[in-house]
Amino acid sequence: RKEVEQDPGPFNVPEGATVAFNCTYSNSASQSFFWYRQDCRKEPKLLMSVYSSGNEDGRFTAQLNRASQYISLLIRDSKLSDSATYLCVVNEDSNYQLIWGAGTKLIIKP
Amino acid sequence: DAGVIQSPRHEVTEMGQEVTLRCKPISGHDYLFWYRQTMMRGLELLIYFNNNVPIDDSGMPEDRFSAKMPNASFSTLKIQPSEPRDSAVYFCASSYPPLGYTEAFFGQGTRLTVV
Numbered sequence: 218r219k220e221v222e223q224d225p226g227p228f229n230v231p232e233g234a235t236v237a238f239n240c241t242y243s244n245s246a247s248q249s250f251f252w253y254r255q256d257c258r259k260e261p262k263l264l265m266s267v268y269s270s271g272n273e274d275g276r277f278t279a280q281l282n283r284a285s286q287y288i289s290l291l292i293r294d295s296k297l298s299d300s301a302t303y304l305c306v307v308n309e310d311s312n313y314q315l316i317w318g319a320g321t322k323l324i325i326k327p
Numbered sequence: 328d329a330g331v332i333q334s335p336r337h338e339v340t341e342m343g344q345e346v347t348l349r350c351k352p353i354s355g356h357d358y359l360f361w362y363r364q365t366m367m368r369g370l371e372l373l374i375y376f377n378n379n380v381p382i383d384d385s386g387m388p389e390d391r392f393s394a395k396m397p398n399a400s401f402s403t404l405k406i407q408p409s410e411p412r413d414s415a416v417y418f419c420a421s422s423y424p425p426l427g428y429t430e431a432f433f434g435q436g437t438r439l440t441v442v
Contacts, residue, residue: 260418260433261370304370314383315431319369 223318237291238321240305249308300325333434345407350419362418409441
């Protein structure tokens, strides 16, 4: 079983719609969680950290469910520019490695 | 700051040749990471340094791979001899403090093709 699992997609979503995807992690001791965004043939960039209480940044909302060991990302009023691969990232505080999911590909269509 | 700088951006080499990838981290960042990304395996951590010292190289696939960080502003990843299965995008990233607590800044990557 992979340590961090994501649905690879692609998710094909019309512009303006709301889309959500989850990421599950296997280590219950994981402490820090992040969503990164990676555009085609580009480097990953931090989208947002995920806090225990959940957090929102504009159209993006991230949630953490420790009991079920998953994090989620919700995108409202999706834009064409949201098309990218979204990488779920988990850190186990016992070391300084980040465990990366394989990514969920999102395609926003006009 | 110009961000993390990697060179070359693209490298095409023949099997058996030595390949050297270069990275300049963001000034002041104590941590430097080398990653490899492929369609099949996603993003994999190869090795990371703290204050120029290699901390964890368990991700280095085999002895053909080696990495050095002679000073705070420069690191290399060397593959000798290269094989077609080494074809991937290699990313360097830096951060301060450790990754679990702050953002990792990635370079634009080196796209390596071994033929």
